[in-house]
Amino acid sequence: MPAAQPAPLAAVPTAAEAESPRTIVDIRRLNLIYQTADQPVTALSDVSLSIAKGDFISLIGPSGCGKTTLMRVIADLEQPSSGDVLVNGMTPEQARLKRAYGYVFQAPALYPWRNVERNVTLPLEIMGMPAAERRTRAGEQLERVGLAGFERKFPWQLSGGMQQRVSIARALAFDPDLLLMDEPFGALDEITRDHLNVNLTRLWLRTRKTCVFVTHSIAEAVFLSTRIVVMSPRPGRILDVIDCARDLPRERTLGIRESPEFQRIAHRVREGLMEGHSYDD
Amino acid sequence: MNQETTMARQMLRPMAPWPLVMLVAPVLPVATGGGGALAWTQSPVALAGLLLTLAAILLRRAAPSALAEAGLLLAGVAAAYAVPLLLLGRGLVPGAGLWVYLAGATLLLGRVLRLLADADGAARLAGPALFGLALVLLWEILTRGLGVPAILLPPPGAILAAFATHAAELWDDFGQTVLTSVVRGYLMGCGAGFAVAILADRVPFLARGLLPLGNLASAIPVVGIAPIMVMWFGFDWQSKAAVIVVMTFFPMMINTLAGLRGAERIQLDLMRSYGAGYWRTLLLLRLPCALPFLFNGLKINSTLALIGAIVAEFFGTPVVGMGFRISTEVARMNLDVVWATIAVAALTGSALYGALALAERRVTAWHPSFRKR
Ligand SMILES: Nc1ncnc2c1ncn2[C@@H]1O[C@H](COP(=O)(O)OP(=O)(O)OP(=O)(O)O)[C@@H](O)[C@H]1O
Ligand SMILES: [Mg+2]
Numbered sequence: 135m136p137a138a139q140p141a142p143l144a145a146v147p148t149a150a151e152a153e154s155p156r157t158i159v160d161i162r163r164l165n166l167i168y169q170t171a172d173q174p175v176t177a178l179s180d181v182s183l184s185i186a187k188g189d190f191i192s193l194i195g196p197s198g199c200g201k202t203t204l205m206r207v208i209a210d211l212e213q214p215s216s217g218d219v220l221v222n223g224m225t226p227e228q229a230r231l232k233r234a235y236g237y238v239f240q241a242p243a244l245y246p247w248r249n250v251e252r253n254v255t256l257p258l259e260i261m262g263m264p265a266a267e268r269r270t271r272a273g274e275q276l277e278r279v280g281l282a283g284f285e286r287k288f289p290w291q292l293s294g295g296m297q298q299r300v301s302i303a304r305a306l307a308f309d310p311d312l313l314l315m316d317e318p319f320g321a322l323d324e325i326t327r328d329h330l331n332v333n334l335t336r337l338w339l340r341t342r343k344t345c346v347f348v349t350h351s352i353a354e355a356v357f358l359s360t361r362i363v364v365m366s367p368r369p370g371r372i373l374d375v376i377d378c379a380r381d382l383p384r385e386r387t388l389g390i391r392e393s394p395e396f397q398r399i400a401h402r403v404r405e406g407l408m409e410g411h412s413y414d415d
Numbered sequence: 416m417n418q419e420t421t422m423a424r425q426m427l428r429p430m431a432p433w434p435l436v437m438l439v440a441p442v443l444p445v446a447t448g449g450g451g452a453l454a455w456t457q458s459p460v461a462l463a464g465l466l467l468t469l470a471a472i473l474l475r476r477a478a479p480s481a482l483a484e485a486g487l488l489l490a491g492v493a494a495a496y497a498v499p500l501l502l503l504g505r506g507l508v509p510g511a512g513l514w515v516y517l518a519g520a521t522l523l524l525g526r527v528l529r530l531l532a533d534a535d536g537a538a539r540l541a542g543p544a545l546f547g548l549a550l551v552l553l554w555e556i557l558t559r560g561l562g563v564p565a566i567l568l569p570p571p572g573a574i575l576a577a578f579a580t581h582a583a584e585l586w587d588d589f590g591q592t593v594l595t596s597v598v599r600g601y602l603m604g605c606g607a608g609f610a611v612a613i614l615a616d617r618v619p620f621l622a623r624g625l626l627p628l629g630n631l632a633s634a635i636p637v638v639g640i641a642p643i644m645v646m647w648f649g650f651d652w653q654s655k656a657a658v659i660v661v662m663t664f665f666p667m668m669i670n671t672l673a674g675l676r677g678a679e680r681i682q683l684d685l686m687r688s689y690g691a692g693y694w695r696t697l698l699l700l701r702l703p704c705a706l707p708f709l710f711n712g713l714k715i716n717s718t719l720a721l722i723g724a725i726v727a728e729f730f731g732t733p734v735v736g737m738g739f740r741i742s743t744e745v746a747r748m749n750l751d752v753v754w755a756t757i758a759v760a761a762l763t764g765s766a767l768y769g770a771l772a773l774a775e776r777r778v779t780a781w782h783p784s785f786r787k788r
Pocket of ligand 1: 170176198199202368
């Protein structure tokens with residue numbers, strides 16, 4: 135069954151070319167050096183990656199390796215020192231001004247003077263959506279992350295995990311081309327995390343949205359992704375890109391985590407991470 | 416639950432014995448009048464008051480609750496404050512016995528206030544109000560009983576009388592100083608400070624140039640600029656407004672600038688990721704973030720504006736205004752009118768500040784300093 139699915143990296147030309155998903159993010163030979171007070175910090179070194187429409191890419195790597203930096207470059211929040219980034223054939227800035235990005239930050243970044251609902255409707259307000267539609271959308275998204283009934287609460291009245299779920303709802307509500315999620319579930323308990331993982335993979339299946347996802351959990355990365363990008367410790371380089379779509383079905387349930395294919399991919403990710411670490415020492 | 420236990424402890428805690436100094440009072444003369452010293456037995460009102468207060472102290476153990484005890488003791492205190500006022504009304508001069516009685520009753524008031532502070536709801540608010548009232552009554556009794564000259568400190572009753580007799584004048588002064596000069600100057604000064612801060616935030620060299628100037632301006636004494644502004648802008652409200660603008664501009668600007676820098680990087684990044692432009696970011700993120708600072712500036716300026724207007728009126732004004740009234744009535748030794756004007760100024764200042772503080776509470780209820788679950 136999985137073999138019948140066209141691989142995202144279409145190797146076959148012509149007929150398959152039309153079918154094959156087009157590239158939405160194209161990163162070529164990217165370098166990024168932070169100029170700090172004492173010494174320059176190389177955060178990304180020679181990173182090349184192309185992300186196809188409908189891909190679910192997970193970035194995994196040790197803390198401080200440049201995962202957040204890579205996402206920030208894609209979203210035009212950081213300027214690369216050298217190299218090219220194209221998003222939908224545009225520069226990241228043009229894409230940003232066309233509101234292509236839904237960015238879930240590592241911290242919830244909610245506005246404390248807005249209640250939960252008005253936090254979710256914030257991007258919709260900026261887009262100029264009518265008020266009634268904003269509210270129905272916010273309601274739908276909050277329901278999806280299990281926060282129906284919390285519309286009138288203020289962010290500081292919620293737990294850290296609930297706040298992060300609000301920020302996910304906020305990113306989903308505005309229906310961006312590209313969903314960038316920086317450790318969105320890092321602060322959640324195992325059960326909620328599993329629940330949201332299942333939700334996210336369903337959502338992704340339904341909307342075919344392109345996702346870039348940062349995580350420290352190997353299991354989460356394998357469960358969610360079509361491809362996993364393993365990064366080395368600083369300066370961040372890409373060590374391995376592992377294709378999960380070939381061996382795992384597109385539609386996944388939690389049970390899949392027991393399957394031998396899943397274990398094999400997880401093992402390969404772990405190997406990659408360990409290799410990176412030994413390289414560092 | 417917790418409330419109840421503290422209440423119970425409060426009721427069990429014995430009363431400090433100090434209010435009982437009033438037991439000494441009966442051996443001392445209550446007052447001196449036309450015919451010399453007056454004993455307590457010669458003044459039935461005073462004796463009744465003293466007995467009432469003592470009865471309250473004795474009966475307080477029978478009170479069913481802390482609040483009831485507070486009420487009972489308060490009645491005793493009220494009697495002790497009423498007696499000197501009644502005797503003074505009859506032209507008698509309070510004697511040592513009466514002062515001892517009053518001192519004991521004032522100590523008793525301390526216990527009432529402590530009981531009220533542990534209560535909740537409206538009773539809690541009654542505490543500060545009672546304290547203020549007691550202060551005014553003591554002021555009245557002491558100034559009249561000790562014969563303090565009205566030039567030094569008139570009793571509050573006389574100030575109140577001046578309110579009634581000079582009502583029209585005081586109202587005109589209020590209109591000129593507050594409703595005209597202060598309101599206009601305050602709006603102009605705060606508005607300009609805010610607008611320039613927004614500009615300086617966009618044009619960094621402007622901020623760098625203006626901030627040191629702000630320190631300089633805050634060091635200028637108001638008595639220095641007021642006569643100059645009167646020369647420039649004339650006697651009427653324009654010169655007062657100008658003084659207020661000079662005094663309020665920089666505090667508002669500095670607070671606004673600080674507030675605009677308060678937004679966190681991640682919050683700004685969020686706006687940027689939505690492709691929100693400068694004005695939208697300002698309106699949806701940076702100004703809400705700046706609100707606590709803006710209110711800080713507005714509150715500081717509300718007092719500064721009032722002081723500025725009153726002081727500026729010392730240097731020339733049409734024949735109306737609170738500053739003008741104070742300077743002329745001092746010269747005429749009409750200290751009660753001066754005190755009435757001071758009272759108006761104090762009340763206006765507190766009302767302005769209080770209104771702003773309330774508005775702040777409403778608008779920035781989300782801020783950590785006001786948050787309630
Ligand atoms: N604004 C900055 N200025 C200077 N150095 C920075 C800046 N932001 C990040 N760095 C450095 O760049 C490196 C990569 O940081 P980044 O935040 O991308 O790591 P990360 O992979 O997201 O880590 P984590 O998993 O802990 O979130 C780090 O070593 C960090 O010290
Ligand atoms: Mg990170």
